[in-house]
Every structure is written in structure tokens, then in C-alpha cells.
Amino acid sequence: MNLKETLENDLHEAMRRKDELTRDTLRIALSSIKLAEVESRKALDDAGVLSILQKEVKIRKETVGELQNTGRSDLVEKAKQEYEILSKYLPVQLSDEEIEQFAHEVIAQLSASNLSDMGKVMGILVPKLSDKAAPERISKIVKNLLLNQ
Structure with missing residues (x-):
């Protein structure tokens, strides 16, 4: 079973349990996946679905940060969930x-010995670690390592 099918099955399970938050969250994610499939005119593989999910998670994380400044604890809690x-x-x-x-x-x-080699290092690391670490984190670590050599 691929990732998209897992999401769809979990959506149906959430609907049976009447879990509105999970249902709505999975619907939004599946909607984003379907939109990407329509735009690319082909079905996404697990890597494509994973990329969409990472974007959705990033959006939620940013939303939590923005909402904490507004004092809306109910929305902060929903975004965290x-x-x-x-x-x-x-x-x-x-x-x-x-x-x-x-x-x-x-x-x-x-x-590699200085920051001018960072592009070469990132060119190898990002594809290798793309599903296991955010490129921003990789970049920050590589930059520190190259500066401290």
C-alpha cells in the first residue's frame, strides 16, 4: 500500500470514528495531492506525495508560530494537532x-574547504537526505562546518 492509499484509508477510518479534526486535516492534504496530480497530469509516486505532506506540515508549523503571537490559543492548539x-x-x-x-x-x-564549495556539498547531500531532513537544516549545518574549517 502506498502513502496516498494509506492517507485515504485513514481518512475513511476518521470518518467512521467521527473524528472531525483528522478527517478535515487529511482531506486538505489529499486535496493538495490531487491538485499536484492534476497540474502534473500524472499520478504522484510516494516521493511526490511525501513532498506535498512535508509542505503541509511546514505550513502548520509556520501557522503555529504566527498564531502564538495573536493570543488565539484555540487556533494554536488546532494547528498543533x-x-x-x-x-x-x-x-x-x-x-x-x-x-x-x-x-x-x-x-x-x-x-571542500570554504563556503564557495557549499553548492557542491548541498548538491550531493540534499537529494540523499531530502526525505529525512529539511534542506534548511542541512544548509545550516554545512555552512557551520565549512566556516569552522
């Missing part, structure tokens, strides 16, 4: 130490 619902479909994220270990290997392999 949506974040948790969608996060369980994402693969386990690597720790900073694990990303650093991969980065050290690639830096040594390329003999």
Missing part, C-alpha cells in the same frame, strides 16, 4: 548530529 496528525506520515527526521556526520563524509569526499 493538525501538525501532529500529518507528521505521523513523514519518515523519522535525522538528528543534527546524524546530518553533520553525512556532511563530514561529503566534505571529505569533495575536499
